């Protein structure tokens with residue numbers, strides 16, 4: 001997991017969660033602990049060839065602010081982006097939420113990372129709120145997707 005974040009320095013800086021120049025495995029572990037401490041949260045570390053970790057995904061079933069399921073974090077290793085991994089994990093997240101009967105899911109995207117916003121938009125998520133400050137004082141866009149196909 002440490003390697004996944006370390007290979008995404010722009011994202012780390014933009015999110016305010018990590019300083020990529022001083023990032024260490026202990027910080028990544030604390031971050032993971034915080035994620036899985038959320039209500040009903042499952043965290044997934046995707047591996048290829050039963051070896052190298054290539055992506056991290058965390059899915060709280062009920063976000064403390066609105067009770068909806070969220071994709072809290074999706075980060076693909078910097079060397080493995082653009083190969084369909086993020087898209088497959090997003091489908092996994094949507095299927096997981098749908099299986100619980102959820103009709104809507106949300107994510108937040110940093111305003112400073114337009115490619116991530118385009119990624120979500122390409123997968124059918126739409127912006128519902130802009131200019132929202134996150135817990136690290138960064139500005140995010142909240143995006144939403146209907147899981148019912150309506």
Ligand SMILES: CC(C)(COP(=O)(O)OP(=O)(O)OC[C@H]1O[C@@H](n2cnc3c(N)ncnc32)[C@H](O)[C@@H]1OP(=O)(O)O)[C@@H](O)C(=O)NCCC(=O)NCCS
Pocket residue numbers: 008011073074075076077080081082083084085086087088107108109110113114115116118119122123
């Ligand atoms: C954003 C991120 C998760 C995307 O994962 P990825 O594995 O590179 O994306 P994929 O290769 O699975 O792309 C899935 C689809 O999105 C589209 N897409 C991806 N990036 C895009 C972009 N910048 N603009 C338009 N479409 C884009 C792809 O074309 C693809 O569509 P297709 O299946 O029809 O070809 C990854 O780049 C990442 O980890 N970025 C850093 C962390 C981050 O910003 N995470 C998001 C937090 S909100």
